[in-house]
Amino acid sequence: MTLGPLMIDIVGETLLAEERASLISPLVGGVILFTRNYREPGQLAELTREIRSLRKPPVLIAVDQEGGRVQRFREGFSGLPPARWFGHQYDADPAQGRRLARLAGWLMAAELRDAGVDISFSPVLDLDRGLSEVIGDRAFHHDIDSVVDLADAWIHGMRDAGMAAVGKHFPGHGGVLADSHLELPVDQRQYADVADDIAPFQRLIEHGIPGLMVAHVRYPAIDRRIASLSPFWLQTELRENLRFAGAVFSDDLTMGALAEAGSVPERARQTLAAGADMALICNDPEASAQTIAQLSGDTSPTSHARLAAMRPSVLPWRPGQLQATRHWVDGVAKLSEALARPVLSLDG
Secondary structure, rough: OOOEEEEEEEOOOOOHHHHHHOOOOEEEEEEEOOOOHHOHHHHHHHHHHHHHOOOOOOEEEOEEEOOEEEOOOOOOOOOOOOOHHHHHHHHHHHHHHHHHHHHHHHHHHHHHHHHOEEEEEOOEEOOOOOOOOOOHHHOOOOOOOHHHHHHHHHHHHHOOOOOOOEEEOOOOOOOOOOOOOOOOOOOOOOOHHHHHHHHHHHHHHOOOOEEEEEEEEEEOEEEEEEEOOOHHHHHHHHHHOOOOOOEEEEEEEOOOHHHHHOOHHHHHHHHHHEEEEEEOOOOOOHHHHHHHHHHOOOOOOOHHHHHHHOOOOOOOOOOOOHOOHHHHHHHHHHHHHHHHHOOOOOOO
């Protein structure tokens, strides 16, 4: 069975019968987990084992575990600072900032992999322009070189733990005020003015980032379509101009930004037709069921290959034994020590 083009979610800490049926649909290739799906690491490991057992090859299991205010699993996991904290560290000492970003990327990925999670949708590559509240301290920095340096270190840390990174939110969410969870952000700038926002994505594509998530933002001076539904942004810009060969994920298709784009099944058709490899449907079980029922067509071999490449490598430790390793013990101690020190502020 191939990996289908839909990533859906589940209601609670265990699978319902109807969720098992959805997860074995050939249209489904992934499941995204949220705080409501988590009680403690042992329960999470059992849940991911059950999800994995439903089919071969198993679906991809994902979560948003950036750190700061976007960290779905907390109790029993290392508390990670927001990306901006690494920017503060970088301003004080660039080498130390890179070391800490790589360490935190490894720690985040290793702890998730130990519990059976394949992907964290991170890091954020948006520039901190001081406009977007939904991005805010989720961005590493306002400076392109600093974002690239820190994100590259974070991605290497994830890779050290065997996890593929998914940068977000292409082509850049930092230049708009509106929260796409609630309404459609519109960025009125010309392409030349958006080029700085695209730059971190371009440079990390050159470095080999394996996955990207696309923003629900419209850039009307460049293209009339919302970026996540746009053949221009996903095909012409991302695939042709930037030569990105990795996996493309939509942001959540139930978000308020897409209210004008039709039903959720229609939104899924649009993003997949535009060039996304996987469409996310979150927090709306009815919409997930409708999309599975109404969507037709097979995943292209190219999309399947891109998604299959997102699978993690074999664990270098025995499952459930990560916290007994020297690497984890030392990593937690180093991050805790750094968090306890005051750092230079770059705010304002």
